[in-house]
Amino acid sequence: MKSKICMILFAAFFTVLPNVYADSTPSKISKPDAETVINLMKSGNERFCSGKMLHGNQDASRIALAAASDQGNYAVATVLSCSDxxxxxxxxxxxxxMELFVVRVAGNVCNTDEAGCIEYGVCHVKTPLLLVLGHSKCGAVSAVMASVKGHGHELEKNIPPLVASIKAPVERAIASNQNLDSKDLMNLAIEENVYESIYNLLLKSAAVRAKALKGELLIAGGFYDLDSGRVIWFDQERIKTLTVKAEQDPRRSVSVYEEILK
Ligand SMILES: [Zn+2]
Structure with missing residues (x-):
């Protein structure tokens, strides 16, 4: 029965999603669970790679629906990715x-602004999934890698603090893989940077951490390969370990709420 429901959602996602929820009232609306959302995103990426995109939910009726709707009733994933x-x-x-709540910033870092955006996506738009997505040949990671290796160059005033959090994952990658060729080392640094952003988010946001610990939110990491167009999804075990670790980290924020404009 459950697999039948999943198949129906699978067919509906990104194409006829409005019909799934058309008769729902806010109190009755339910979304696919996080694992189902991952599978739906994987199939969407497969269509993208194979040139068989459906371009669903991009027409005039969807625009009208979005204008009249609460996105919280429709969006299924929050995504933190690079501005590239x-x-x-x-x-x-x-x-x-109205399907993805997207936060884009150079190097898919998670500083205060990004953490706030993600809190909105997770707690108000109520997406069951958060994906942090790095990508190959990332300029932000490349710039930090060059700097760590001693051949960086001057950057405009506000860029260094933006990418400061990328230094630690780059150093971890170099320390553990000194013999890798530069492409593999870069890809490892990019992967480490995804985990770094997730951990920074978990430290900054008690609300997101609590949802992840309670199983109300699934946090996933991924790598987008520019050459193939394919998204590689990371193993979730390390992210679960990071979530538990963050809850025990004395640097973690414990404040869930702050008043706006005190
Ligand atoms: Zn990038």
Missing amino acids: SRVPVELIFDSGI
Whole structure:
């Protein structure tokens, strides 16, 4: 029965999602669970890679629906990804309007602004899934890698603090893989940077941490390969370990709420 429901959702996602929820009232609306969302995003990425995109939920009726709706009743994943123009998030998952809540910033770092955006996506838009997505040939990670190796160059005033959190994952990658060729080392640093952003988020946000610990939110990591268009999803065990570790870290924030404009 459950697999039948999943198949129905699978067929509906990104194409006829409005019909799934068309008769729902806010109190009755339910979304697919996080694992189902991952599978739906994987199939969307497969369509993107194979040139068989459906471009669902991008027409005039969807625009009208979005204008009249609460996105919290529809969006299924919050995504933190890089600003890089080669990583168009909605396209690579063949998704439509009001399906993904996307936060984009150079190097997919998680500083205060990004943590706040993610809190909104997870706690108010109520997405069951958060994906932090790095990508190959990331300029932000490359710049930090060059700096750590001693051949960095001057950057405009606000860029160094933006990418400061990338230094630790780059150093971890170099320390554990000194013999790797530069491409493999870069890819490892990019993967480590995804985990770093997840950990920084878990430290900054008691609300997100609590949802993850209670199983109300699944946090996933991924790597977008510019050459193939494919998204590689990371093993979730390390993220679960990071979640538990963050809860015991004395640097973690324990404040869930702050008043706006005190
Ligand atoms: Zn990038």
